[in-house]
Structures are given as structure tokens and as C-alpha cells.
């Protein structure tokens with residue numbers, strides 16, 4: 673769903689979904705770190721749970737990749 677990537681996650685600072693994903697992909701592990709990477713700070717805080725969810729989802733996805741079963745040896 674392409675339109676989701678252009679939606680704003682943080683309305684106070686104009687941070688879009690794709691920008692949150694990029695911040696997470698490049699190492700942001702807290703909502704505050706996402707804001708810092710965008711050069712701003714949280715204002716009202718309404719976006720913090722959404723950003724925290726996205727970080728959690730990214731960690732879970734990363735863990736499932738690293739926990740994949742090892743290849744069997746003959």
C-alpha cells in the first residue's frame with residue numbers, strides 16, 4: 673500500500689512513514705532517536721506509541737530472520 677508510506681506519522685514535525693522506516697533501518701531504536709535523526713524533538717508525543725510499535729515490529733522481523741533454522745549438513 674504505497675499511500676501508507678507517504679502518510680505522516682508525526683504531524684507536529686512532518687515526519688512521514690517512509691522517514692520513520694529509514695531512521696529505524698539506519699539504527700534508530702527509540703522514538704526519540706527517530707526524532708533526533710530527523711533533526712527535531714517530539715512535541716505533543718502522540719506519535720511516540722506508533723513509532724515504538726514500528727521499532728518493535730522491525731526488531732521482531734529482524735529476530736525472525738536471525739532465528740531462521742540453520743541449514744542442515746549432510
Ligand code: FES
Pocket residue numbers: 681682683684685713714715716717718719720
Ligand atoms: S505528532 Fe509527533 S510529536 Fe506530535
